Amino acid sequence: MGDPHRVGIVGLGHISGAYLGTLANHPGVTITAVADLDPSRSAAVAAALPTARALPVEDLLAGEVQTVLNLTVPAAHASVALGAIGHSLHVYGEKPLAASLEEASVIVSAASAAGLTVGCAPDTVLGTGIQTARAFVDGGGIGRPVAASAVMVTPGHERWHPNPDFYYLPGGGPLLDMGPYYLSALVHLLGPIRSVTGASSRPRDQRVIGTGPRAGSPVPVEVDTHVTGILEHDGGALSTITTSFDAVRTTAAPIEVHGETGTLAVPDPNRFDGDVRLFELGASEWRVLPPSAGYAEAARGIGLLDQIAYGQTTDGQTIGGRTASGAPRASGDLALHILDAMTALLRSSAEGRRIDLTTTVERPPLVPLTPRSEWSGG
Structure with a gap:
């Protein structure tokens, strides 16, 4: 498996507990830093994670993490994602990718130009x-x-x-x-x-x-x-x-x-x-x-694990013994397309007309039926 992938979490609100339940003890991941607008909250989370430090956001981005898990509120998704990309970090975030289609497009374009990977919930x-x-x-x-x-x-x-x-x-x-x-x-x-x-x-x-x-x-x-x-x-x-x-x-x-x-x-x-x-x-x-495909007994964070596996295919490493093919299944491109559809629906309602989308996306690869023991590392 090689060294665990280093993840920093920005935003420690309600949903962070679900991600921590999946990632905190995963052998392929190390949560090295956490940040939140409420310092007491980040300190409490860091105290429960032996590998993590509570840091200001800028220090986290400038540190030794490889991927930023962006769990902030929607209005902050773009600024945190672009900050991570500006520090040459991969990003996986909660949905929507950004609060506006314009911001989301900038995220995807900036990551592509930098050779970085962007992923986004939902991974359900x-x-x-x-x-x-x-x-x-x-x-x-x-x-x-x-x-x-x-x-x-x-x-x-x-x-x-x-x-x-x-x-x-x-x-x-x-x-x-x-x-x-x-x-x-x-x-x-x-x-x-x-x-x-x-x-x-x-x-x-x-x-x-x-x-x-x-x-x-x-x-x-x-x-x-x-x-x-x-x-x-x-x-x-x-x-x-x-x-x-x-x-x-x-x-x-x-x-x-x-x-x-x-x-x-x-x-x-x-x-x-x-x-x-x-x-x-x-x-x-x-x-x-009967179940015939998908990550069995999956939980929040499986999309990030799938993204990390995709990013590690070049050196032969995998998460949980299985390497994703093509692109990460919960990709930024898919999230951008979904946001395009949602904002177009709202525009259509306001303007009273049918609207063509400006984006498209390839369907992500089907997930083979994958037992929990494979994706969880045991």
Whole structure:
């Protein structure tokens, strides 16, 4: 395996715990530094990691890390990513890649010019749920795919998150926050998106925090909180997507893919696993497909491990005994395409017209069925 890959984490909020659960004890990774706007938080995390130091962001970027794991709020994604690239560091970040398409394009271009790798969440699509569904579609299991639907509704993250402000600021909202899970899955399943038509609304101009020390405090809403749209894929399939912070619940499958000979009910793309169910033409009931592809029992951070494996192919090293082919599956190019689709949906809603995307992307390679023992290093 060689020396562990040195990772520095910037941003130690709610999601960082999930990443640390995957990476902290991985034999292929060493977390050497952590940084946060709250020094006490970075000090507490560093105290729990024997290899890590709590540092200011600039010191972390100028130190000995190889990849920056960017877990800041969306408004800071671009500045941290570009700072890392400016120090010749690879970057893997939380979604969206940046708060605007322009910033995201600069990140991808700067990394390419510097010969660096950019990756971006979500990596949930690399688990057995989405990958099993994709393998079945690719194998012709539902015939020619003609349509898909994706639905995400929730009353809003302020009900459970103690500091939900950023969800309602530019770079947030249900589409930019949750849409990447669904749109990334749709691209894996059906290929890149060529055009979109959208509609959106903002029923309330403020929310009220429901938990934590700020419970009862108002949060201003600066983005649309119900977004729906039609996606035209390069292969000819049409998808519909609904993301909402204004509804309560739905009985719809998170994603359904319809083909000429069958329909797949695809599990929640916010999770790594879940049953893939098939209803074939002429059948009388749904049946569950066994897992056939994807990282088994995966968790947040598998996308970073996949990226590191890709970056190490030149010297023959791998993470967990398996080397990714082509490009990192949770790539900056894919994240840029997803952000292009999301911002185009919002523009379409505002302007009342169909919009062609300015980007495209190759579908990431399918993940072979990979036991946990392989990707986790034991």
